[in-house]
Amino acid sequence: APILPPERATMSSSQRQQALKESFRLIRLFLGSESRPRAIVWISLLFLLLVAFNGLNVVNSYIGRDFMTAIADRNRGRYVFFACAYVGVFLVSAVIAAFNRFAEERLRLLWREWTTRRLMDRYLSNDAYYRLSEDSGVDNPDQRMTDDVKMFTQTALAFIVLSLGATITSVSFLGVLWS
Numbered sequence: 001a002p003i004l005p006p007e008r009a010t011m012s013s014s015q016r017q018q019a020l021k022e023s024f025r026l027i028r029l030f031l032g033s034e035s036r037p038r039a040i041v042w043i044s045l046l047f048l049l050l051v052a053f054n055g056l057n058v059v060n061s062y063i064g065r066d067f068m069t070a071i072a073d074r075n076r077g078r079y080v081f082f083a084c085a086y087v088g089v090f091l092v093s094a095v096i097a098a099f100n101r102f103a104e105e106r107l108r109l110l111w112r113e114w115t116t117r118r119l120m121d122r123y124l125s126n127d128a129y130y131r132l133s134e135d136s137g138v139d140n141p142d143q144r145m146t147d148d149v150k151m152f153t154q155t156a157l158a159f160i161v162l163s164l165g166a167t168i169t170s171v172s173f174l175g176v177l178w179s
Helices: 013-031 036-072 076-124 128-134 141-178
Strands: none
Touching: 013 036, 013 076, 013 141, 036 076, 036 141, 076 141
């Protein structure tokens, strides 16, 4: 792939808005496609796992408070109890984090498969392949499309999951601070 000169490497504000609009359109199309039922299952599972993981983080903050209090009070029984609780919450959190990663990857693959199939169908229809092959500036357009789809779905889903996780964490720990 050719390297863009610096003046073309950055997007203008209108180009960013157009890209964002197209991204949301693609997400709506995906959620309205034949893959919708499976996507809803993976999205729901991902959401529940994020909530569970954040709930365990909240529980862990209370355990940490009581653990430190037991140390300060030199209470051996409470110290051992909260040390074991720490380990238990850690183990459950690790399992939930693994399932969360699995659900995110499954959703990403489902979305990538659907988007690639849709683009390839459009690419192979109406002689688009022949028109692109005549343009000598484009090498392996089908491979480049699949690479772009992979990058888009990875980036978009990571952004969505990160934003959702940060929102859930903020709300959860706002409750901790309030209490």
